[in-house]
Amino acid sequence: MKKKQFIIIAVSLSLLSVVWVLLTPLLFPVQQAEVSQTAPHRGFYAPGFTLETPQGESFSLSDYHGQPVLIFFWASWCSICKAAMPGLDAVYRDFAPQGFTILAVNTTYQDTLSSAVNHFQAQQFAYTLLLDRDGAVSAEYRVRAVPTSLLIGPDGIVTDVIIGSGISEGFLRARVNALLAEGEE
């Protein structure tokens, strides 16, 4: 290719690119309505739900508006879940006075109720155990593997979705700290 040809191609592509960048806001405006939808994904409002504890007490996500919440989907046969839970308990005990909540949602539809409850009680976790008996909430949250963890900011918007062992004590501590600091500003 001759240098002249190259310059013609380069200049035309550059001009087209500039036009495309300038036209993008007109052709593809981002609707402000996007975020008002609910979805189990970063940047969306967390879908609402109401579940019961093994004792029959009802809890709703909407009860915790204005506070950071961790929703932790787990099963008693899942060793990664069980390894993560004491760390979550430590963070919960430190931050609960500042309004932090953990809802540990047991995927009861694919677990044995008694072993889930026994495990939870034997470990004396301080946070709330909820039972998803028919799997409706797990389906709404698109849980495809346990543990799946969603951290929700005080405004009700999902800030983190972590599938698997990434939900470690250190990570949660750092994120909850940041969310509480944001809330104070």
Next chain:
Amino acid sequence: MFPIINLGPLALQAAGFFLLVSLFIGTWLTSKLASGIGANADAIETSILVGLLAGILGARIGFFLKNPALFMNDPFSLFSLTPSMLDASFGILVGVLTAVIIAQNKHLPLWPTMDALTPLFIAVFCGIHLANYANGNAFGLPTSLPWGIELWGTLRHPVQLYAVILAAALLLWLLVHTQLLTSTGFLHSGTLFGVVLAGLALNTLFTQAFAVEKILLGELDFLQLVSLLIFIGALALISNRAFPARKKVGVMLSMGSNQNPALHLSQATQMLSDKFRIRRQSSRYRTEDVSGDKSTPAFINQVVEIETDLAYEELRAHLKSIEGALGREPGNKKQVTLDLDILTYGNEVFTTHKKHIPAPDMLKYTYIARPLAEMSPDFRHPANGLSIERILAQITDQSAVIKISEVENGTEG
């Protein structure tokens, strides 16, 4: 969206899986291209691997630097094997710096190395977008087009797949253009890197229009503006590398003769100096024919460095004419009045008419490497960065090469 790949009882994180596979395929293709153009494939692979490990460690350290209280709380979590507590920007910085330091230590030449890395860049670009697709990240605007995908409650542009498809087309072009990773397909090192960089920047600039998540600078998207700058920078790089101003380059030549060699080498030197400035020349060396055929008379070899502003093809034609003037019969490998080969052309790395420059023979034969080491003790191979000492140490050619005459070195200009 499919964040989990189920393999029997195994649940794999699709995003991590795509990133690993893209790194693996990219490194493999880069290694092939590096071998194809004569670059140092082993050193490049080492830089990638060590850079990657350093990057992961750096990402963890970066996270702890930003959250120092955690370290007080539980210092051992610095080493926990969970895929979280990572700070991406710090990790990339540490990883890239580590790779650059290793590359410098191994004297990897910049542009041939960047050319060799192009398949890795494209593969990782695909891997990142596939990972985003799997996790439902960086999703597209709502659309009513028939190929829209259902995600987060709406039919959307599969913007991550647009990026993957365009990048896959770029990779396909690269495979064809490099003739299946056997050369860069350009006469000047760095051109291939420029083209791939321009391609990936253009890809991002185009597809980002369909994305929802944008960092806006006024009305305009920051990522598109950055891509535009990178694209223009890449064009400037191509223009600079592919169309250099004509200036004098140093060219190393290998001369050999086994028919009245003293005369023919002197005549050839004279004919070269009529047309070019001769920077330096080695002593002459006597070599048994490397094919091991005892009936072939022994060769006298010498290397010469000339200075020229001729383009490679013109230079090659001129050298052929010198060979012809001294009575070289093409195809006759037993009686060679004069053989005149180009070893290096400046610092360029390219393949043309099935000839590789730098000539692979200098890595194989003592009769080239020995005189080269004498003439230019500080020589480094333009493609793989090896010093002439290392090249000599690695050569397995056992033929006897005996220095036979002292030639006064020309002065370096």
